[in-house]
Amino acid sequence: MKLKTLLFIAASALTCTMAKAGQQVARPKLVVGLVIDQMRWDYLYRYMPHYGEGGFKRLLKQGYSCENTRIPYVPSVTAIGHSCIYTGSVPSIHGIAGNNFVKNGQKVYCTDDATVRPVGTTSKAGYMSPRNLWVTTIGDELRMATNDQAKVVGVALKDRSSILPAGHNPNGAYWFDDATGGFITSTYYTSKLPAWVKTFNAQKLADKYLSAPWNTLLDKKAYTQSTADRTNYEDGIQPGVEATLPLNLPALRKQYGYGILRHTPFGNTITLDMAKAAIEGEALGTDSVTDLLAVSCSSTDYIGHQVGTNAVEIEDTYLRLDRDIAAFLDYLDQKVGRGEYLIFLSADHGASNNALYLTDRRIPAGSWDSDGAKRYLNEAVNAAVHTNGNVVSHVMNNQVFFDRKAIAAQGLDFDRIKAAAVQRLEQDSAVLYAVDMAKTATSALPDEVKFRIINGYNRERSGDVQIVLKPGFSAHGLKGTDHGAWNPYDTHIPLVFMGWGVTPGASTRQCYMTDIAPTIAALLHIQAPSGCVGQPIF
Known part of the structure; x- marks a missing residue:
């Protein structure tokens, strides 16, 4: 009996010692993943003359930029990109083979789940979960490494861009509902919306952002891109709707509902508003246990598909996003503390130039x-x-x-x-x-x-x-832009780390999207996700 007692005391003492040692592992208070949907790598520099000092420029000056980051698979699409970033894995292993793919002989959407129910809405947008993802995310690993003390939250307009990054066991994943103009979730996560989400939705920010026209930030002559390019080749914000700025958002809101917000820069704004609310509501980054917030700005993708890569509208969108990111970084400085958080910025895929835009320049291209x-x-x-x-x-x-x-x-x-x-x-x-x-x-x-x-x-x-x-060809048609191919325009993406544990600098050494998750895991001294094939970037 005495021997058993001594062994129990020794084991308890060892456990306490290990727990104390674990608490002494140097980690940031908060990790923030910021994924900009459809952001080509060159957008970091194409619009730089008009960026402010606190957004993209701050990330590049104070962070470490991996200038030659590529996507290591096809098709290069949203669901796979977000899964890859947070799992360090590829479709062959993690199971997300497209935004849509075939499962048991039937075409399915990547996050569809008929076994769950909507929370915060009665629309079909709530029948979603991460069950089609076969591997863990960096958030899942962080939760397990801390005995579920770490908090993990996903936020995006697109369901797949919130659900897949947040992983299997987050504290919450929230996405935008076109029917209500608010953020929703499903019963996979909770039976009712948290009070902070209800409070956020009660502000009716979608109504606010759609109550005034979308005007230009600059005189059109000052933009890097050409208004003629947009006029000749692009569709508009919605089928049959001209997108030449200023755009009458109140009229479009009346005609198309809240879904029109996705096709404006203010979809990014409301996403980052929701990200701040998540930090407040879930008390992220407020204690000694590292938390993770996965944020995806989706409007850049919706707008890019409509107006292409060479339009005043897409440039204006990135200039507004630059301001929103600057405000978000300032918020993190105040709320979490400068140097206390680690943020990375990347993209799920790039985008091709419009085929007619290319052929007008005698570059081979076309529609398939x-x-x-x-x-x-x-x-x-x-x-x-x-x-x-x-x-x-x-x-x-x-x-x-x-x-x-x-x-x-x-x-x-x-x-x-x-x-x-x-x-x-x-x-x-073709x-x-x-x-x-x-x-x-x-x-x-x-x-x-x-x-x-x-x-x-x-x-x-x-x-x-x-x-x-062939390069320059896509199945998207002759309007707007598309993505999904192996070519650099679709697979060369930005990757910038800034904040805790990061020394400013840059490298053109080739690395891959799969290297993001193991880099975060190495910095946090936790296990890499279960399907990870990438290597830490150091």
Whole structure:
């Protein structure tokens, strides 16, 4: 009995000693991830003459910029990008194979979950959770490393941009609801909105931001970009709506509802307002245990898709975002303390130049018709193997998906079907390469393309044939912009760390989006996420 008692006391003493030692690990009070949706790396510098001193310029001067950060997979889209940043993993491992992908033979949205219910709304926007994500996030690891004492919160306009970064076991994830103009969540996280979220929504900030026109910050002659570029090539904020500034937001609010806020710079503003409310409401960064706040500014993506990369509207959006970031950093200085927080800024993907914009400059470019490709692929496959109906089910994410149940039921040769599809795609003048996903490793592809296809291929959820379009070509059409390819315009992203533990500087050494999570893990002295394939940046 005495021996057992002594062992218990010794074990208790050791536990207490370890706990004290754990408390002495040097860590910041708060980690903030700031992801700017569709921000190309060159946007850091393209608009610099008009940036203030407290936003992007402060991050570059006081932080460490990884100037050659690339995305190591395709397709380069929002859901995968946000998952990759916070898991250090790739679609082949983490399971998020696109914004939409095929699961059990059915096309699904990345965060759809019929087993949960909306909280804060009655709209379908609340049927969401992270259950399709197969691995842990840096927030999950932080929670486990601190016995769930650390608090983790995700905030974004887009559901996927809040849910996937926040991970499986956060204190909350909140996204914007077009029906109510407020932020909502689902029963995966809680049965009712926290009081602080209700208070935030009661301010009706969406009404405030949509109550006045969207005017220009500068005289149009002072903008870096050309108004002519926008006029010639771009759609407008919504189909049939001209986006030439100033834009009549009250009228658009009446016509389209709260969803129009996403297509204005003020969608970024309300997101950072919500981020501040989360810091206050959850008391983030107020004690000795490190907390994590994952924030994504989504309006840059909505606007970019509508007006392209060469428009006054996109430049004006980044100038306003620069001001919002400056105000947010000032808030963090006051609330958490300068030097007490660690922030990183990055993007989920970049964006291509508009095809007509390029061809007007004698640069090869064009639009690729994915619906037309589906039709001609079914014709080619039917001619090759004589199927009973169409076995090409989807062409999305620049991938060809086949109806495997129909193929198996008819006893068809799947390899012959894929070979017929590849052969037909290679006859398309917009296609650079077409490759059977199962044979990518042995295909005659450049390494820069090959390893991205392999990393992006998820056996259960990806297509069976990868399509690589020629540079400058996309399936978006001839209006606005798109993304998703391997090319630098889609995969070269900003990455800047600033604050606690960071020495100012810059490097052009190549690193990858997958290196962000292990860098944070190394700084915090915690385990990297369960699917992490990246390396710390030091």
